[in-house]
Each structure stands twice: as structure tokens, then as C-alpha cells.
Amino acid sequence: MMTKSDKRKIYPITYISLILFFAFFLLPVLWILYASFKTGSNITNGKLFSLGGFTLENYKTIVQMGNFLQYSLNSLIIAISVTILSLFVGIIGGYSLSRYEIKAKNIWISVMFIAQMFPGVLLIIPLYNLMLNYHLVNTIIGIVIAQSTLTIPFAMWLLKGYFDGVPRSLDEAAMLDGASILKTLWSIIIPVSVPGIAIAAFYSFVVSWGNYLMVSVLVQSNSTATLPIALYRLSSSLTLQWGNIAAATVFVVLPTVVLFAIVQRWLVSGLLGGAVKQ
């Protein structure tokens, strides 16, 4: 919070720094949004602002482009599955680490923390070998498993931190009433932990939706390709159609922005849990 004297004096430097920061953060987004509504020749004419030449053609081309809807559906199915799996493991793991006086608790917690350090580029090597044996390469299930290795540890860490902040008296009251652990978790703890759970879900979804590493190895045909793969192919083709690339980029970004708008108010408390409380 600000003291009263700070509140009255707002220096010009505040405005300057805010303008600089927001130009830096928002310009690339606004610029590609602007380009997505312009015709190709209007994008590459080298003029900062040109009147006219606005069109929806880029979006039409993208939607009609072979398989784009298939990629979107794949991305959606994979991201939702990764989110559900991460939440399941994160909630039961995070809750038990938060509540139970189990032996060697610090070791479990360290293991959970260390799991976040495992480089994805290392994990995908043995995962690929394993999946080759079980015929999971180039399948949706294989991709879900590989991406979950990236999201589960952080989801569990977030949720443990969040559950730590939920008063134990809530659990104890429910237990005294004879509720089972699962019932306590489902009807008491989960409802009061919506911000933490929403952020863990959001994190898992966004990581999966944008993931490139795992799919670049596991996807070997159009039937399992996801949007990041399609977008990368489009942007690295020999003839750059910037209008189409811009529209496709906006298309891929849009769902994450919509979700962000929904969970935005919980982002800080959910992500940092106890880290901002004194």
C-alpha cells in the first residue's frame, strides 16, 4: 500500500516508464493483430500506417486451410486431458503433502521440487523409446503423457502451497462430522481452493496448448499434429504469407487470452501461494 504522501505526488517519470513498459509488452501483440486484418501487399509495403486494405480474407484462408480445424481439435483434446491428469495428481499429492504427518515428509517435498528441474529435452529421449515399444508414438495419449511430465510437478507444487494456506480447522470439523477423506477433499477443501485450482488448471492448459518440444518429437502425421506445429510450419515455409501467419497466430493465441481474462484476478495468489504472504 502507498502512504498518503506517495499518493499525491505522481511524477512524470511514472508515466514515461509505464508508457515504455506497455509499448514493449503490447506492441508485438497489437502489431500482429493489425496485420492479421490487412492484405498481404499492404503488410509488406513498408509503410507504418496505410489506410484501406482491411480484410477478413486471412482468417478465411486459415480456417479453410487443410486440417487447421483438425489441429485445433487435437490441441483442445490434448490440453484438456493434460489439465485433468495434472489436477488429479496435483490435488491428491498436494493435499496429502500439505496435511499428513508422514515419515520423511521433507524428502517427498524435495522430490516434488526436484522433478521440476528435469529438462524436457532429456525426458523426451527415454519417453520416445518407451512409447516406441508400446506403440504410443504419434498418438494423442502419448502426447498427453509426455506433456504431463512438464505440468504435474509444478501443478502439485502450486496446490500444496495453496492448501497450506487453507485452515486445518476446516478439515478437522468435517472429519469430526464423520466425513471421509475424499468427501472432505471434494466438498470442503476443493470449493475453498478454487483460486489455487483454477491457476493450476490454467497453467497446465497453457503449457500444453503452447507446447512445441514434445509434439515435435511425437507427432509424425497430420492426424495428431497440434496448432503450435502447424503455426511453426506456416512461419518457416519458404514463401512467407504474413497475412495468413498473422491470422493463424491470433487464432492460436486467442484461447489462452480468453482463459487468462477469466483467471486473471487469481493469478498472483494462485501462482505464488505463500510466497507473497509475510
Next chain:
Amino acid sequence: MRVYKGYLMILIAFGIMALLIFFPLVMGINLSFTNRNLLYPTTQYVGFNNYISLLSDGEFWVAFLHSGILVFAAVAMEYILGILLALSLKQSVPGIHFFRSVVMITWVIPIVATVIMWQFMSQPGYGFINMILSSIGLKNYATYFFGSMTFAFPMIVILHLWRNVPFFGIAFLAAMQAIPDELYEAASIDGASKWQKFKHITLPGIKYTGLIMITIHVIWTFNQFSMIYIATGGGPVNVTDVLPTYLYRQVWSNYNIGYGASIGVVMLLILLAFFVIFNKTYGRETS
């Protein structure tokens, strides 16, 4: 009874983690002691040979150096710019709530899209940055920055800043707002200057949040593969090559699976060593 059920839940959660994460990790470590290569029919244990080869592998050391510089430069600048952003967002100017709400948007945008946006901004001739440079008379500097030996690495740092500074800013803002007003009031009564208040109240107040942010961002930046791979592929030549991109190339272009795995194990050891030291140095001060 309750403890028994607690174990059951932990076993389910860690059982899934073990199957999906730890078992593959052990297999990966195991592979790092073999000469497995998709182009050879047989695989043999070669002891520490891969690790010994790394010691004399010039490309590995270049990637190692780049990784170190990238993590240090990006995280240090994110920390400082994050504090500046938090201080700016703390002021009650009109529209500030809107700014606070939208700023973290950079963090949620898929990395492929982030890279494309900046590649678009950097196009020679019609990219925003180059059009601005031309219009202020710096046309000679206009170039495709990701393809430039000089600017490619700074561009990779800028991509990291763009993505992560808002997260630092919002986290520091929350930490600053949690500092009790009375501390500042008491300091004012004692005649403390703005700078003294910042140094002795604000900075210590956000330190714990800062340590958490440094911890997770060192991990994320050190392991970051997609951003660099998509932006430059490690090039031009190898000026932006880092350990993850070098590993990826060894495994998925040269099919040197065993060798690539040994690079991954070294990466993990470096991170572990960093956190043991980091925790010993800063962990106790704040807990």
C-alpha cells in the same frame, strides 16, 4: 487411520509421477552410459565415455557458456526491470487497474506465437522495428535481427524479458502491497528519504518473493528449448546455441541418443548444484 489414508494418496500421486517422470529419468540416465545411436544396430555400455567426450567437445562448451550467460543476463534483468515495473504499477494513475490486469498477457501466449510476433517485428523492410529505425535515420542498422551475428543473442534475451518481466512485476507488486504502511510512516517520522525507505523497507520486504521468482526462472530459462529453437535454431552459426538446442540436435538430427542423454544429465546436475549453493547462501537468511 488418517495417516494410513494419507500414505495411500501420496502413493497414488507419486506412483503416477514415478511412472511418468522418474522411471523415464532413470532410463535417460542409463542411456547416457551407452553408445546408443539409431544409425548403429547394437547398443553397448561405454561407462563414462560420453561424459569424457563432452569435456573435449568444443560445441558443448560454447552451448554451456551461452546457457550460463543467458540465464544470468535474463534473470538479473528480469529482477531489476520487475522492480521498476512494480514501482510503476504501484502508482495510482488513471487506467492503472487495466494495466495491472493485462500486463501478464505476455506470459500466457504460446511460445511459437511469441517468436513469430518478434520475427514479424524484425523483418527487414516492413518489420515495425526496422521501419522505426529507417524513419529516424538509422536505416543502416535495419536488418533481420534474428539472423544477425551481433543481434541474435540479445534478441533471445529480449524474448525472455518480454515473456517474464511482467510476472516479476506483478509478483513484486503483490509483495510491496503486503508491506505494512506503518513501516513507511514510522520511517517518514524519523526523516528517512525516499531512497532510504526503498532500500531499508521495500527491498527487504520483497526479498522472499524475489528468491522464489529467481528459483523458478533459473529452472525455466536454463531448460528453455522451444523459444530458441524456433527463433534461431541455435544460429546463425552457433551464436545462440544453448545446452537444450545442442542436445536436441545431437539426438534428433544426429541420432546420438546416448551422447545427447549425457548432455541432459549434465544439465540436471548443474541445476541441482546451483540450488544446493543458492539455498545454502540465501535460504537461511529469509526463512
